[in-house]
Amino acid sequence: MITIGQLAASAGCTVKAVRHYHERGLLPEPERDASGYRRYGAEHAIALIKIRTLAEAGVPLSRVKELLAAGEDQFAAAIADIESTLRTRIRRLERTRQQVARLRAATSCSCRPRSPTTCGSWRNSASASVAYGSNATSGSSCTPSRRTTPPAGSPTS
Structure with a gap:
């Protein structure tokens, strides 16, 4: 006890x-x-x-409370449904995490392009594919930078 x-x-x-x-x-x-x-x-x-x-x-x-009072079969079926829902949420979160990682890569690019289509990191992101068509996702012309602020003289918006 x-x-x-x-x-x-x-x-x-x-x-x-x-x-x-x-x-x-x-x-x-x-x-x-x-x-x-x-x-x-x-x-x-x-x-x-x-x-x-x-x-x-x-x-x-x-x-x-309902599930705790349910019979064994009903409880097992509910648990299977809950597990399926969790798997779906996990897949959705994983896709979102990947999009955030691509966004981070594109925004840390050293070239800080005036146009997203000139930056390989941006072109490789899902957002670019949607915004500029499937041709916008080939190639890479920039290298990642550790810079967190734009270089001097680059546009800020």
Whole structure:
């Protein structure tokens, strides 16, 4: 048997979060011992880890409560749907991260072109493909720079 603080620490949350889950009816409150402390068992730790995992996956707490009360098959089907949704979000985030990396590469170019079509880094970005057509993505005519500000005399907008 463990205390509320130990339970919270084992699940990576706060005592306040555990109490919130009690109030929302997600986590049953255990009996108190002779000294008035709540004593939690393994079943509480397992339930709290499920709650935290689902909440971190973006599942609303009202839905978490439904899932915890669901049968084994229904719970497994819901978990498969949640996992599929997470995979989709990860793919979308990865595409966005790649676009940001291309943007960073294009903006760190030492040539700081007046026209995006003269810069190989820009031409290799997805934005250039959309803005200037597929022919704008071939070749590279510049080298990356560590410069974070434009060179003297270059346009700022």
